[in-house]
Amino acid sequence: MTVNTQPVTESPDDPRAFGLPLVDAHSLPAELRTLVSRVHDLVDAVANTEVDTDTLAETAATVEGLTDRLNVARRQIGAMVRRELGDGTTMVGTITNIVEGETNPAAPQLFLDRTDEGLRAEVTLNTIYQGPPGLVHGGWIAAMLDQAVGSVSAVETSPGLTANLEIDYRRPTPLFTPLEITSWVERVEGRKVFVAGRIRAHGQVTAEATALMIRVEADG
Numbered sequence: 062m063t064v065n066t067q068p069v070t071e072s073p074d075d076p077r078a079f080g081l082p083l084v085d086a087h088s089l090p091a092e093l094r095t096l097v098s099r100v101h102d103l104v105d106a107v108a109n110t111e112v113d114t115d116t117l118a119e120t121a122a123t124v125e126g127l128t129d130r131l132n133v134a135r136r137q138i139g140a141m142v143r144r145e146l147g148d149g150t151t152m153v154g155t156i157t158n159i160v161e162g163e164t165n166p167a168a169p170q171l172f173l174d175r176t177d178e179g180l181r182a183e184v185t186l187n188t189i190y191q192g193p194p195g196l197v198h199g200g201w202i203a204a205m206l207d208q209a210v211g212s213v214s215a216v217e218t219s220p221g222l223t224a225n226l227e228i229d230y231r232r233p234t235p236l237f238t239p240l241e242i243t244s245w246v247e248r249v250e251g252r253k254v255f256v257a258g259r260i261r262a263h264g265q266v267t268a269e270a271t272a273l274m275i276r277v278e279a280d281g
């Protein structure tokens with residue numbers, strides 16, 4: 062699918078102006094949130110199960126039936142959600158975003174809150190995100206930091222795309238441990254937003270990012 066880049070309403074900050082549906086996060090049904098959570102747990106169970114082959118075959122058939130049932134009504138690709146950031150402000154993102162999408166059972170559900178410095182989230186990852194034994198995959202560390210720096214750029218300036226992302230892996234990032242993720246804007250030069258972020262475990266920095274975001278709207 063190609064997103065139409067020409068607004069069809071007079072509000073270019075509203076994704077509906079680009080033909081994309083928009084829902085408020087708080088309007089999503091509790092039943093959908095519960096389903097997402099249950100399937101998240103299911104992915105972890107599938108990834109780690111050692112049950113017998115009869116049980117595996119039976120479960121696969123059941124899951125196939127459930128998939129068919131859900132696929133009768135699918136969202137439009139690019140569907141957007143408006144999220145609150147804990148301080149009364151909001152930001153908009155794709156509803157199936159792989160890092161924080163409300164409807165994506167594969168997402169670790171990284172919910173960012175706004176702080177005086179920028180954005181902050183806490184997340185604990187299970188073996189779905191495993192790279193080395195007991196540790197978070199380096200690509201996922203980059204994905205979470207990309208999301209954190211991209212979001213802070215969008216919130217503090219306006220939405221953009223990552224042109225460059227650099228990660229320094231300082232220490233192994235552990236699974237099953239609360240991780241604190243922070244991001245902030247370093248400086249803005251027209252469409253270029255220089256951003257940075259950090260992951261901490263037990264108060265110690267495990268990874269750091271610097272990135273260049275290019276704003277889609279040229280108003281700077």
Ligand SMILES: CCCCCCCCCC(=O)SCCNC(=O)CCNC(=O)[C@H](O)C(C)(C)COP(=O)(O)OP(=O)(O)OC[C@H]1O[C@@H](n2cnc3c(N)ncnc32)[C@H](O)[C@@H]1OP(=O)(O)O
Nearest residue numbers: 153154207208211212215220221222223224225253273275
């Ligand atoms: C909705 C809000 C939520 C946001 C959260 C999202 C978090 C996730 C973020 C992502 O994952 S984004 C997906 C990954 N990124 C991409 O797919 C971007 C692919 N690249 C592009 O589409 C274009 O290269 C880009 C839009 C980034 C820039 O193209 P443009 O044609 O708009 O800009 P241009 O190439 O003229 O560059 C603008 C300025 O940036 C500079 N620049 C561009 N790329 C650069 C680079 N890689 N390194 C250094 N500088 C760079 C470029 O030199 C120039 O500097 P000056 O203005 O000073 O001349």
